[in-house]
Amino acid sequence: MSNSVSRKKIAIQLTLAITLIVLAVIAKRAIANEPVQSVSQGSITQERAAELTHMLRHDCGSCHGMTLKGGLGPSLLPEQFKDKNSEYITLTILHGRSGTAMPPWKTIISEDDARWIAEFLLSGRIKEFNK
Numbered sequence: 001m002s003n004s005v006s007r008k009k010i011a012i013q014l015t016l017a018i019t020l021i022v023l024a025v026i027a028k029r030a031i032a033n034e035p036v037q038s039v040s041q042g043s044i045t046q047e048r049a050a051e052l053t054h055m056l057r058h059d060c061g062s063c064h065g066m067t068l069k070g071g072l073g074p075s076l077l078p079e080q081f082k083d084k085n086s087e088y089i090t091l092t093i094l095h096g097r098s099g100t101a102m103p104p105w106k107t108i109i110s111e112d113d114a115r116w117i118a119e120f121l122l123s124g125r126i127k128e129f130n131k
């Protein structure tokens with residue numbers, strides 16, 4: 001009799017332990033998939049951030065240089081933006097500059113994307129990608 005009671009106890013404890021492990025795994029996954037909050041409003045997933053940095057190098061890079069040091073278009077490194085803010089860069093990316101080669105990107109990327117790119121350019125983190 002007491003033997004079956006202690007077996008039941010062990011079974012309950014095991015069930016509890018397994019439930020806790022499953023919950024921990026689920027929680028960990030949820031945290032890993034959580035979008036990265038950008039400095040300004042809006043959130044960009046890590047996956048989207050990778051797509052945008054790829055776009056910077058290959059699409060923007062065709063005019064601004066692969067390392068964004070400048071080419072047909074000016075440099076997009078932080079030194080370029082000393083007297084300019086994130087809003088200015090975001091608007092330039094979305095709407096382009098009429099009368100120049102700088103095209104508008106608003107049909108391809110969202111406002112959040114453009115804002116993320118602006119913050120990314122201002123942060124100078126592109127230099128890590130240029131190594």
Ligand code: HEC
Nearest residue numbers: 059060063072073074080089092093097100101102103105
């Ligand atoms: C077809 C060429 C071309 C492409 C592609 C291009 N740009 Fe430009 N961009 C220019 C030119 C030229 C200028 C300078 C416009 C002017 O004279 O005001 C410029 C200006 C800018 C400026 C303003 C710089 C400043 O200091 O005022 C930003 C920011 C910028 N581009 C970001 C981007 C981003 C981000 C991309 C990719 C999503 C991109 N550009 C793609 C040609 C291009």
